[in-house]
Amino acid sequence: MPSRPTPAEETAAIEVPEAAGGWGSLKGIGAIELSQAAGPGAIETLSHLNKPDGTACTSCAWIKPASPAAFEFCENGAKATLWDLTSARAEPEFFAAHTVSDLRQWSAYDLEREGRLTQPLRYDAQSDKYVPTSWAEAFAAIGAGLKRTDPKAMTFYASGKAALEPSYLYAAFARMLGHNNLPDSSNMCHETTSVGLKKVIGSPVGTCQIEDFEHCDAIFYLGQNPGTNSPRILHPLQQAVQRGCKIVSFNPLKEAGLVEFVNPQSPLQMLTGKATRLSHLYLQVRPGGDIAALMGVCKHVFARAKQEPELLDKGFIAQHTSGFDAFRAKVEATPWGALEQASGVTQAEMEAAGDVYAEAKSVIGIYGMGLTQQVRGSEAIGLLVNLLLLRGNIGRPGAGCSPIRGHSNVQGQRTVGITEKVALAPVEKYREVLGLETPGEDGHNTHAFLEALLAGRNTVYVGLGGNLAMAVPDHGRVHEAWRRMDMTIHIATRLNHTHLLPGKASWILPCLVRSEEDMQATGNQFVSVEDSFSHIYSSKGRRQPASEHVMSETAIICEMAKASLPPHPKWRWDEWRGDYTLIRELIAQTYPDQFHDMDNRMHAPGGFYRGNDARNRVWHTKSGKAEFTDPGALNAGPDSDALRLITLRSNDQFNTTIYGLSDRMRGLEGERTIMLISPAEMARQGLTEGQRVTLVTAMDEDTRRAVGDLKVVAYDLPDGCVAGYFPELNPLVPLSLRDRLSDTPASKGIPVRIET
Known part of the structure; x- marks a missing residue:
């Protein structure tokens, strides 16, 4: 037990x-x-x-x-x-006063407090400073550098914030240069969904629509913290609970956003402070324990089905699924003791969750990075799908699979061509619409980029937003190699630590934020984004830009392309920059089934839905059916008896952006260099509250990975694990520790030991 x-x-x-x-x-x-x-x-x-x-x-x-x-x-x-929209500005005087080496010692919070970047900057190696430059000089130098670089040696990374228009052009630009090296931020978080979910239901994205939350009877919520990472989902969760829906949560930490919610838009709740209790059951699984916990739920459903034959949707299973018998046999042969040990929860808890599932007509499965950032994250997603398939809970109202995405357009970027896989690129349409012959060799994702970087094969990096060097694993080795590149180019709004690892030549190109006016030849431009329900919307900024010298992401991409590529009758960079409607016409021509009449439909209230065949029970899998899968292990984490480290984000944080030092929904204030641990585990380890310790990665590798000066804080956690903040603890993640199918870093299950 x-x-x-x-x-x-x-x-x-x-x-x-x-x-x-x-x-x-x-x-x-x-x-x-x-x-x-x-x-x-x-x-x-x-x-x-x-x-x-x-x-x-x-x-x-x-x-x-x-x-x-x-x-x-x-x-x-x-x-x-x-x-x-901060009024703070990182002017040239700031960069004149500080070397890059000095700034590298600053915290992420202090760097970003300097405010918005106001003009292009060039790294001067002799002074170790960024110095002002002109757009003309920057584009000329970048164009010359890209022209002389082997396309296989360059990487075009995209953060999930860039809209569909610049994302489409960015992907095309990379392929015009001759490569498919197009990793994006999903490689760090939800690539496991794109690969794992596609394997079992044929769709790389969730099947739910927002109206399903109005009809579900139960929600199984795994490995995601809505209070900190996606608070807007709390409204439909609250409404679902108020009409009788039961939420079953699986998470090592008891997160406030899954326990209670006071709606800020409800005068009554704000005045009385009376919260809505959200979770009907809360299973505090061990890190990676979701596979075993879900198998336990399935085991109880199978046991009940022996007395209630109608409990399983046999018609759906026969018509729409493959592998059911093998999965059922595996579950029934797995003893409860093994499931308890692997999951960290009791048989009674799993049975109670099974009762909720069995008694609900329609069930939605929601998950986040607690599932995706595991060594066997794809298999954990497969187990959630298995559970949903038992009663036909995919492809009907009030039911389905709904992964929660963090970045605002990370799903959309993939939709319009940012992918390293040739099979997922619109090869024939590129040829027809752009006269472009797509490179025939797959490019690299973020993991492959880092491997190439460490081997000295990647010499140029272009970053469309983001702070990739801080988000990736293995900081010690990666950061040293990063500075050996020939050229690094950053399209950015504020200074971050990735900019402070300059290559031999480095450029920071300041861009607009989404809420600012994007004035081009035909006026203030709209852009478009895709949400996690596959809807496309327009977006238009109205604020004055931070500086007259900043440019839009679209304009920067167009100017880099003009400086780097030969003339081509179908590559109309000046026209595309001047009128984004023309870019949307390209998207519509390239993806006619999903984006026809895009420029008109995206302005409709609620945008337009680009569709999902799995929602209609059309399965693009190898078998042509939804796949029941058999996990290779009961725990999604690494095969190790060491403590498991979970990396977290605070309430005062968005990805690597640190707004402040308050994590109020966890009761933590004033410091980010902490290690959370249960009181029982603290006693076993011989630790005391407030003690300073070092965490060391417990893997058999030549490289020692350690983060020191962490304050011990007692917290309600399962035994056998500790927790701390991302990205401060990223140096502990080996590059080799990743999901086996998607290469996503396994940041929710890092084997560690504590040194005092």
Whole structure:
């Protein structure tokens, strides 16, 4: 049986301090407004956020509804927008006063507090400083550098924030240069979905629509923290619970956003402080324990089905699935003791979850990086799909699979061509629409890029946003190799640590944020984004740009392409830069089934749905059916008896952007160099509250990976694991520790030991 803390031990751990939402959310927004001084126009910008023909929020990929509320944003969205609209400016005088070596020692928080970049910068190796340059000089030098570089030696990385128009051109530009080296931020988080989900249902994205949340009877919620990472989902969760839906949560930490929610848009809840309890059951699984926990749920459903033959949807299983008998035999042959040991939860807890599933007509499965960032993350996704298939919970109202994406357009970038795989690129349409012969060799994802970087084969890096060097594993080895590249180019809004690892030549090209006007030859331009429900929306900025010298991402890509590529009658860079409608025409011609009449349809309230065959029970799998899968292990983590480290994000953080040092929904304040651990595990390890320790990766490799000076904090966690913040603990993640199918780093199950 898994061990449990005694009551005395439980009281020593930090409990969930408050419900998600409520006055704490408003205070969090207010703190960012005060720190960034975004100005009186910020309120107007927020009022247009996620409204028809307004600005699409950059903080997540949730919907832009057809009938929006008065305030259609959450704490995260407000923080991201106010952060973008800061009055602080990183002027040339700032860079003249600081060397790159000095700035490399600054925290991420202190770097970003300097504010928006205002003009192009060139790295001067002699002075070790970034110095002002002109756009003409930058583009000429970048063009010359790209021309003389072997295409296989360059990487074009894309952060998930760039809209569809620049993303389409960026992917085409890379292929015009002669390579498919197009990793994006999904490689760090949800590539496991794109690969694993596609393997079992034939779709790389979720099957649900927002209206399904109005009809579901149960929601199984795994490995995601909505209070911190996607607060807007709390509204439909609350509404579902209020009409009788039961939520079963699987997470090592008891996160506030899955426990209780006070709706900031409800005057009654705000005045009374009365929260809605969200989770009907909360299973605190071990890291990676979701496979075994889900198998336990299935085991109980199979046991009940022996007395209730109608419980399983036999017609659906026979017509639409493959591999059912083998899966059932595997589950029934697996003893409860093995499932308890691997999952960290009891048989009674798994049976209670099985009862909720069995008694619900329609069930939605939601998951996040707790599933995807595991060594066997793809298999964990497969187990969730197995559970849904038992009762036909894919392809009908109120049911389906709904992964929660973080970046606002990371799904859309893949849709319009940012992929390293030739098989996923629109090869024939490129030939027809652009006169482009696509390179025939697959490029590399982020993992392959890092391998090439370490081997000295990758010499040029272009980053369309993001802070990749801090987001990747193995900082010690990777950062040293990063600085050996010939050229690094960064399209960015603020300074971050990736910019402080310059190659022999390095350029920072400042770009607009989404809420700013994008004035081109034909006026202020719209862009478009895709949400996690596969809807496409327009987005238009209204604020004055941070500087007259910043350019849009689309304009920067067009100018780099002009400087790097030979003339071609179908490559109309000046026209595309001047009128983004022409780019949308290219997208519509390249993907006619999904994007026909795109320029008109994206302005409709609620945007337009590009479709998902799996939602219609059309399965693009090897068998032509949805696949029941048999996991290779009961725990999705590495084969190790060491402690498991889970990396987390705080309430005052968006990816690698650190807004402040408050993690109020976990009761943690003022410091990010911490290690959370259960009181029982603390006692076993001989540690005391507040002690400083070092975490060391416990893998048989030549390289020692360690992060020191971590403060020990007692917390309500399962035994056998510890937790700490991303990206500070990324140096502990070996490049070799990744999902076996997708190469996604296994950052939710790192084997570690504690050194005092």
